[in-house]
Amino acid sequence: MQQNFGGRTPSPRSLLLSEVAQATQRLADAGVPSPRFDAEELAAFVHGVKRGELHRVEDADFDARYWEAVARREAREPLQHITGRAFFRYLELQVGPGVFVPRPETESVVGWAIDAVRAMDVVEPLIVDLCSGSGAIALAMAQEVPRSRVHAVELSEDALVWTRRNAEGSRVTVHHGDALTALPELDGQVDLVISNPPYIPLTEWEYVAPEARDHDPEMALFSGEDGLDVIRGIERTAHRLLRPGGLVVVEHADTQGGQVPWIFNEEAGWTDAADHPDLNNRPRFASARKATP
Incomplete structure (x- = not known):
């Protein structure tokens, strides 16, 4: 699913938000209790930053690693097993x-x-x-x-x-x-x-x-x-x-x-x-x- 940006070239930030939104919907449909949080945490994991630092990410290229991680969470594998960390x-x-x-x-x-x-x-x-x-x-x-x-x-x-x-x-x-x-x-x-x-x-x-x-x-x-x-x-x-x-x-x-x-x-x-x-x-x-x- 591609988001329509009205003919404008989307910024890296807009692309990131679009991908996270798509992932959030997929996780919600799968019954994940905290879909937005998990989608953002997976994005942060892939980009090597903390979730609160996602706004600093300039690279909007969400490669296969992100969607592979989303698919694993969609299958109800624990978020912490995917990222390898728990807070x-x-x-x-x-x-x-x-x-x-x-x-x-x-x-x-x-x-x-x-x-x-x-x-x-x-x-x-x-x-x-x-x-x-x-x-x-x-x-x-x-x-x-x-x-x-x-x-x-x-x-x-x-x-x-x-x-x-x-x-x-x-x-x-x-x-x-x-x-x-x-x-x-x-x-x-x-x-x-x-x-x-x-x-x-x-x-x-x-x-x-x-x-x-x-x-x-x-x-x-x-x-x-x-x-x-x-x-x-x-x-x-x-x-x-x-x-x-x-x-x-x-x-x-x-x-x-x-x-x-x-x-x-x-x-x-x-x-x-x-x-x-x-x-x-x-x-x-x-x-x-x-x-x-």
Whole structure:
């Protein structure tokens, strides 16, 4: 489809806008949730600039690379797999097949946790990120909590490649291990345990967006019939790792609001268990404090 510019020679900027508009329509027709953003992000990727710098692009030659990228996104391949990058809070992370792509919803979880740790009277807070994946949570905590000591635990060898790649040169210590048996050497010492674990019920498989269902690793998505199997295991791990008064923060599905705090109950040694909303005011994560004897 060619746009009519009334006989005038279109400027490179006009051609760029025309191509992005066509790509936006194609992605919208394919059911992509954010077609304009994705079309612009793919254009920025092809031209080697940030999305906010597209107005500076003088080269209007959108070669086959752009339309190949658009076709991949049209087929519901994750945008981040095509560009190889994901943005999370103040971070730019490398991602690809084999690792869960961090979501914007998790940024509110991390923001709450950062504020909670900053409020602690601890000089060098000890933080553990379970089911770390790309390392997004661990790296954000290390970046935004000065003098923190952060450990990231990931079981999948495929995901661990990305965890280590993103953590290179940071203060995050990466461990290959199971979240349910992780870091016994830190028992009773940790100030904060945080996790974005798998929490989708197996019965919900067919309702999961194609970007996640067909491209994110199943290990990072599904967790038993009710989606809470791994969270139940994390409850036990967190209680083992945390010092008295330490906090656990766990992301969950908005449909699981009210269920997760019950896992962190008084009988299991917890206090102040509560759910918290995301930016859309939907229950998104739970927190609890290890009871003091």
